[in-house]
Amino acid sequence: MTLDGNAVRSVDRAAALLLALGESSGEAGVTELSRRLGLHKSTASRLLATLQKRGLVEQDEESGKYRLGLVVIRLAERAESTLDLRSIAMPELDRLARATRETTGLGVLHEGRLMTVAQADGPNLVAVGDWTGRGAPLHSVAAGKVLMSSMAERDVVRLVRRGLDQCTDRTITQLEPLLEELARVRRRGFATAFGEFDPSLNAVAAPVHDARGQVVAAVDVWGPAYRVTPGRIPELAQAAREAAAAVSVRLGATPA
Amino acid sequence: MTLDGNAVRSVDRAAALLLALGESSGEAGVTELSRRLGLHKSTASRLLATLQKRGLVEQDEESGKYRLGLVVIRLAERAESTLDLRSIAMPELDRLARATRETTGLGVLHEGRLMTVAQADGPNLVAVGDWTGRGAPLHSVAAGKVLMSSMAERDVVRLVRRGLDQCTDRTITQLEPLLEELARVRRRGFATAFGEFDPSLNAVAAPVHDARGQVVAAVDVWGPAYRVTPGRIPELAQAAREAAAAVSVRLGATPA
DNA sequence: GCATGGCGTTGCGGGGGGTGCAACGGGTGG
DNA sequence: CCACCCGTTGCACCCCCCGCAACGCCATGC
Missing domain, CATH: 1.10.10.10 (Winged helix-like DNA-binding domain superfamily/Winged helix DNA-binding domain)
Structure with a gap:
């Protein structure tokens, strides 16, 4: 009009x-x-x-x-209560999937697990299927680590005390290494997961902030370990952070 | 008009x-x-x-x-950034001072201490002098306890590790009793301090919330121990809570 | 005390901007 | 295909928005 x-x-x-x-x-x-x-x-x-x-x-x-x-x-x-997180994030997820040529998603905390609420697929046939609406253990996926890194430490301790799933032999389930990993996430501004949920799956994730500066979601990029290699992490992390920042602005966060 | x-x-x-x-x-x-x-x-x-x-x-x-x-x-x-906390609180502090016949104040966190930004005096000559603009250790005054009770536990732990002033022999300076006291404050919705800052000074305080539900200040009532007796706490706490709630509404908080 | 200048508010009437009517184009369902 | 719903837009009437001018209040200076 x-x-x-x-x-x-x-x-x-x-x-x-x-x-x-x-x-x-x-x-x-x-x-x-x-x-x-x-x-x-x-x-x-x-x-x-x-x-x-x-x-x-x-x-x-x-x-x-x-x-x-x-x-x-x-x-x-x-x-703020009416903003539709999914519709806000989709354009950015699409853009990120095109840029990285991998699967991208938006994850939120739901019943103590990482729930994927939106997903955009890259062009490769060998990829992850539709994970929208499905949950995963927080500590074993990059987006979950992002959410955990903004939790009160006592909440992290409580989760560890209850016992964390050993999804693969690379999953971090002990308190000290997990706290160190979460501190690393906060320092770098992004999280990674290498074969911690599935042996052949790697991921990068960055935090989405709302108008109050709280971390309310995570944008992630994930794919098979043979494509999402350690050498690609800097590039993928940068792209994920930019997408997450764009979503954050849409949620009313102050641009960095 | x-x-x-x-x-x-x-x-x-x-x-x-x-x-x-x-x-x-x-x-x-x-x-x-x-x-x-x-x-x-x-x-x-x-x-x-x-x-x-x-x-x-x-x-x-x-x-x-x-x-x-x-x-x-x-x-x-x-x-929110333009709301003038002091001018908003003064009418309520005046009202509270008349109702309780004691000194009332509004305290905020400033450089790790409790700062009184507004004060209204009761009719009694034997009272506290003007404390506006002055600070006090958080843990030893009721208003400071209110602010501490809304802090992350790790921040409380950090303060205790740095060492808290032993203002009087009744001041709580150890971690466990302090955490218990702060949990008590959260449960009851108000804080008390009996001779913890000065041996002859008692106080009650209640939290002021902003539009996001965060505790941003505390309304307190204080006076000499011979007038602010344990028997008066229920009445004073109720009055302080009502005044704090009124200020909170003015700051955009959802009425309880 | 009075005069001056600043402020936000309000009565008045002209004309142009806001409004309702009617129509449009798009989408959905049977 | 038709019927119904939606949000948008052209048109022309008329009344509501607006600028002018004045008001009352306050503060300052002489």
């Missing part, structure tokens, strides 16, 4: 006022805002009054200046 | 659309929104298009439905 031809001018002006308040340090007066946006003062005053009626802005009684209102905060909470 | 007489109708309608999207589960279509607000469909479509131009709403390409946009999240971040 053509936005400009159908834009309602007064609504556009009101929205511009909201944005201008978002750019000001704290509060701004009618005179300043009207000068900044090229509006007549009385117009700015009326538009602000209307926004105030709905709680989108508030006015300081003493100074008469306006600031953003609590309704904006409430709306943001609702906006 | 009289809001209604000066409200700009189209802006009011656009704001109502934002609020309606905040109330919907995820996304809503033009037809549904227009029916809900009693607007003609074409009007709703144009107002939404205008809000979309400014990023306040987004449209799903496939379904054509609208949802709140990322600019709302960005605005909320700015709204």
Whole structure:
């Protein structure tokens, strides 16, 4: 659709006022805002009054200046809860799969396991099948390590105490080596897994952050060990991190 | 000012659309929104298009439905950073001081210590002097315990390892009793301190939450031990919790 | 005390921008 | 194929948005 031809001018002006308040340090007066946006003062005053009626802005009684209102905060909470993680990530996963020519996915924590909620396939026939909706033990896959690396240490300790599956003879199941691995993940900004879930499967993963800076998901790239070799890790990690960062921005995270 | 007489109708309608999207589960279509607000469909479509131009709403390409946009999240971040904690809390502290007839304060974490940023005095001459802008060791005052109780355990462990001041012979400085005390604070929803900072000073404190549910400050009531007796704790704790909850709502927290 | 200048608000009336009507094009289901 | 739903857009009417001018309040300087 053509936005400009159908834009309602007064609504556009009101929205511009909201944005201008978002750019000001704290509060701004009618005179300043009207000068900044090229509006007549009385117009700015009326538009602000209307926004105030709905709680989108508030006015300081003493100074008469306006600031953003609590309704904006409430709306943001609702906006965050409605963001569809899968649809946001798919374009980036597709792009990553094309760039790496491997399978890519988005994983989240679900019932103590790594759940793949989205997947995009590369062009190779020898690859992993559809893993969407399926779980895997956190500690044995790269995306799971990413999620674990942002957990409280006591939660990691608790998981280890309950016992971790020895998926292959390369799976890390002891506390000290696992904590070291998770510290490495935090330091580097990405995780790897070499034959730890399946002997012939390697993977790289990077964290997705939300508006609060919390790690809420992981973007991963995985494939057969003969293609996803240690020599490719720097390239794959870089690409995964870029895709994860792009998804993070879509979730409201501050761009790095 | 009289809001209604000066409200700009189209802006009011656009704001109502934002609020309606905040109330919907995820996304809503033009037809549904227009029916809900009693607007003609074409009007709703144009107002939404205008809000979309400014990023306040987004449209799903496939379904054509609208949802709140990322600019709302960005605005909320700015709204939160502009809220003045002190001015928000003062009315509640004044009210609490009148109700309890003791000194009340608002404390925040500052450089690893409890900093009092606001204070309201009760009517008694024998009381604490102005503590605004001054710090105290976290673990020895009730408000500090509230803040510590929301910290990651590893951060508490780190503080204990560095050594805590033994302010009085009642100050808790060992890890196990301190962790138990902090668990008690979390369970009860308030903290106490009996002669732990000064032998003749007792206090109660309750947590202030922000829009994300994080503990960002503590409301406390303090006074001489001969007035702030154990028998008064239930009453003081209740009053402090109510004041803290009121401040929390002002910071955008969801009312309990 | 008064005058001046700044602020945000409000009455008024003209004209152009917002609105409802009607139609469009696309998608889905039978 | 048709019927129904959706979101979008051209058109023209009319009333609502807007700028002008004034108001009341506050702070400052003489």
